Every structure is written in structure tokens, then in C-alpha cells.
Amino acid sequence: MxxxxxxxxxxxxxxxxxxxxxxxxxxxxxxxxxxxxxxxxxxxxxxxxxxxxxxxxxxxxxxxxxxxxxxxxxxxxSPTSSLSAIIDLKSGVGGDESSLFLGEVLRMYERIAAASGFTPEMVSKNDLEGSRWGVKDAILEVKGKGAYDMFRWESGVHRVQRVPATETSGRVHTSTIAVIVLPNSDPHAAEGEQDIVDEKDVRVDVMRSRGAGGQHVNKTESAVRLVHEPTGITVSMQESRSQHQNKARAWQILRARLLDRKMLEEAQKKRAARRNLVKGADRSEKIRTYNYPQDRVTDHRIGLTVNNIMGVLEGEGLVGIIEELKRENDAQAMEDLLSDVD
The missing domain is CATH 1.20.58 (Methane Monooxygenase Hydroxylase; Chain G, domain 1)
Structure with missing residues (x-):
């Protein structure tokens, strides 16, 4: 059957x-x-x-x-056309300026997700202390069919070049953030389909939450840590006061990371030594530069430059970049398909 x-x-x-x-x-x-x-x-x-x-x-x-x-x-x-997405953002080089830029990119993703008919939902967010807009790291879930295929091109290092508000000499600083886009796996989406993770392979630890957060901190064991022993992947979650909610979120992130790992391995086997738009699992590769003094955004994978930073950060300009990336990837996929036929 x-x-x-x-x-x-x-x-x-x-x-x-x-x-x-x-x-x-x-x-x-x-x-x-x-x-x-x-x-x-x-x-x-x-x-x-x-x-x-x-x-x-x-x-x-x-x-x-x-x-x-x-x-x-x-x-x-595109066997992933039905999947939602989980976007994991982490600040990098540049200290507070990196965190400020991360906050702007996070808002950009929220805007474009909502405008595209998806539902953005914050999984976790670690704000920069004393800053209204700065974010040290965040995980954003984008719900909706096709969300992963839209945002998958954002994985990599994003670099910003601008003069920080605290810079008195007018010197341009360079900061970076890292973005990883994961396919959101729903173990109940297809009846009878094998789950990406065997629960017997996962160690579950519960602990008291740490850091700022109110009276519940250090009084209830609401924080959850999952360790997938075969791969060593660890997921910690303490965003909610509810241990049940933290555990559910942690399992969701773990499944997404394992599915992402599986997809990357399969892609590398199929691709072998061929050229690829997003190069394998190397998430340290610089993919895009946002240069404020020159008002330009450059995507280094396809050599595309757009002269309107604010248009990109508002979302509309990013849609154009994503469409060009998809078009280039489709052309390469067709070339690979014809090569396989030959």
C-alpha cells in the first residue's frame, strides 16, 4: 500500500x-x-x-x-517545499555593534515572514543588557509551507560595515553575525513516517534557570537540556517558566538540527565535487555584506549588489536577493540534472 x-x-x-x-x-x-x-x-x-x-x-x-x-x-x-523554518541567529565579531545589527536582521526576517504569509514566532531571545534594540542571540520559528525554501539562502555569516553611534572619530567598524536556517521537522506530519530522532538516544536533564528573569529563577527546575548522544548535539532551553514548554521547544530544535544534518550529508553525497550555491555545511562562510557608507548590500555567492540598505532591511529588497539566489540555484540544478542524464 x-x-x-x-x-x-x-x-x-x-x-x-x-x-x-x-x-x-x-x-x-x-x-x-x-x-x-x-x-x-x-x-x-x-x-x-x-x-x-x-x-x-x-x-x-x-x-x-x-x-x-x-x-x-x-x-x-526541493524535497523540502512543505517544511517550515527555524532561524538561529548569533552575534559574532564586533561586540555590542554585532548585537545591534543582529536585532535589525531579526526584525527584517520577522517583517518579510509576515509579508510573505508566514507566521513568525520567537522561540528564544537573549537581549543585550542595557540596550533597547541589541540582541545577543535569538531563535525565530517561521511557520508555513515553503518557509524553509524561502529562508534557506540566509545561512552563513552576515557582515556589516558602518560607523557605530558611539564612535567619535567617524571610523568605520566591521561586525558579523552568524545565521543558521534549519528545516522544521514535524514528527506527526506524515502518519507512519519514521521520526528523525530515537528518544532512547537522548539524555534529558532538568535544572534551575540561570540569569535574569524574575522570582522563578533558581527556584524551579524549569530549564531543560537535551543531549543527543550519537552526535553530541546539545540543546538547552529556559525561555519559559514551564518545564513542559521548554522541553517541547528543545525537542523541536533538536529534531530540526538532526534533519538539517541529515539533509546536508545527503546533499554532499549527491553533489560530490560539483559547484554549489550554498557550499555544504560550512556555516562560517561570509555570504553577504551590508555597507552603510556606500548604501549597498552585496551577496558574495552570486556577486549581486543592491544599492539600498534600508530597502533590504525593510524586507522588500531582501525578496529580490532571495529570488536571484533561487534563480541561480535552479539554473545550477538544471545543469546538474542534464549532466546526470548524459
């Missing part, structure tokens, strides 16, 4: 491609039929035949450049 269900699912996914292929064949046949009318003695018929050939040629060209690639690629390059 599982094989039949899988086969039916594949056939359903191929229906648009089959329909497009039939349209392509009909257009080709019409193009061949119009050839005999190009030499018709009636000039009106010849003119109509020429117009039809031009229109059919344009249609066939669009099928090759747009229609077929868009129908072929989703089934081969």
Missing part, C-alpha cells in the same frame, strides 16, 4: 509536466502545418502564416526556458 500511495503521489506531481508536454507537441505540430502556408499565393494568408509562426516560436521558446525547468526542478531539487 505504501508503494502504491507513493506511486500515486508521483503521478499526481507529474500531471502538470504531462499537460505541458502535450501542449508543446501540439504547438510543434501547428508550427509544421504553418510552414506550407508560407508560400501561399495569397499575400494575406502568407502574412497570417508568418504571424502564427512568430507566435508559436515564442511559445515554444518560453516552454524551453521557463515552463519545463519550473516543472522539472521542484521534484528534483
Amino acid at each position: 505504501s508503494e502504491q500511495i507513493q506511486r500515486a503521489k508521483v503521478l499526481k506531481e507529474l500531471e502538470p509536466l504531462h499537460s505541458a508536454w502535450q501542449d508543446w507537441q501540439r504547438a510543434q505540430e501547428s508550427l509544421r502545418d504553418s510552414a506550407s502556408l508560407l508560400n501561399d499565393p495569397d499575400p494575406t494568408i502568407r502574412e497570417l502564416a508568418n504571424e502564427e509562426r512568430e507566435a508559436l516560436s515564442t511559445t515554444l521558446s518560453s516552454y524551453i526556458t521557463d515552463m519545463f525547468p519550473s516543472l522539472l526542478l521542484p521534484s528534483t531539487s
